[in-house]
Amino acid sequence: MLSIGEFSKICKVSTKTLRYYDEIGLITPDEINPENGYRFYSISQLKKMLLINRLKSFHFSLEEIKATLEMEEDQSEEKLYSALTRKKREIQERLNAFEYTLNQISYDILNLKKGKSIMSHLDYLEVQLVETQPMNLLYIRQMMSSDDYAAGYGKYFSRLYEKIAAEMLTLLGTPMTIYHSPEYNPAGNDTEFAIPIEEIIKGTRDLPGSLCAKTVLKGSYSELTSVYAKLWEWAENEGYELVKSPYEVYMTDPYQANVPEDFITEVYFPVKKKQQAKHHLPKLTSNGRHTK
Template sequence: MFTIGEFARHGRVSARMLRHYDAIGLLRPDRIDPATGYRYYGAAQLARLNRVIALKDLGFTLQQVRAVVDDQVDADELRGMLRLRRAELEAAMTAAAARLTQVEARLRSIESEGHMPENDVQIKRVPAVRVAEVTATAPGYQPQDISPVVGPLYEKLFPLLATAGVRPTGPGIARYEDGPDGDGSVVVHAGVTVDAPAGPLGDTGVTVVELPAFEAATIVHRGSMDHVLATEQILARWIEDHGRRPAGYSREVSLECPEDREMWVTELQLPLVG
């Protein structure tokens, strides 16, 4: 038999936790000395403690844990509970990864403050271009809002162009505009340069549009578009310092787009007020 302190050390938990588990009937001592009130535990109880801690770490409530370890839950129900918890954990991991990406983007932006490479920004006249594009709506303009929308759009676009017999003749061009409802949503246009008449491409859902020429402040972003924030803010600071005003969202022109997203090269073209 072990004292509560000894059992706590063997189970890698605190004595306070064991007292709480005793109080709620989750893990009672094997014996309590009637004279001193000291709790004593047997080695066989480590198995129950291990199950309690494992289920608790999975996010189950102590009430649910008690039902499982007391065999009040059959195997099918337990499997269902575990599958549900797995789905919840996977969703939490996805959300945490997205938050980490946001933090990294903000950190890069902060680190770039005061180190603005002005020679990276160029003013140029962007010629008119004809693109075939598909559209969808993103909930906002943050990278974590845009990436899940623009990626699938391009995956959809190229097979549709192949079906229509239209071949790309230049780079991909993603452009954005405010959603019609004024709720902060953004209309995403994922396109690629083509040599085809303007208008719908049959019933494919692809539309060929003529984008007019415009004056733009441009900068090249290298790496995943998840980290584009710092580059965009370099561009924004340059525009303010030079007394210019933006006229909408930046276009994103894909100059190099290998499988490794960190090797992407993208030109940002921010339209300027004349």
């Protein structure tokens, strides 16, 4: 048996962390002396602790590690393979995002050296005024926190595609997200995930056609904020106002595109022309007095 200090030294994990792991049920001492509370670990637990350390180095959360360790022995290798494959994909996505960020920083540095504004990319976003056609949407509407979005997009669109496949529905377009909240709230935003289909069934709704200001983003979703700013600026300059919830249509599947630069997203602002305020001049009567 190994004392908690010896176990800590071998595995390079503090005794405070080991006590916390015991509290959450991640790894518990094989023996605790009832008289003095001293904790002892068996030699066989070294392998388990090394696996925990290894998974932590792969950026697994403690919850993910605990779920992995709780697998049945006959399924553990298969589940571990799936977990590692999934984590590898997540890390690759982060690497792609970091690579895109590095490229963007390099691009901005180059622009600054040339005397250009760091926000000059907004000048290249083209806005069109288009009439959209009505769509029948299969949808899921949820309150989404800022932390939910990354996982939420895949989760809810997957559910919609599963329903389409199970009920053999006719796909008429690519996934889209409609943002219904009047303002941004980190705690939760009213978000609708939708896919256009032909059949009118339970879980579908009509999206009427409308006049829209439209622009196309070719690049990372992180640039969508710039697109929205551009659309608001265009609407203000051209005398239009937003009348319905804006939405995004994802023309490329992020799981099929190799790098963020390949993402193509259409952004729509349903708008109408602002009414011009009418200024009535007072009329003069025959005696020269003003009338109302």
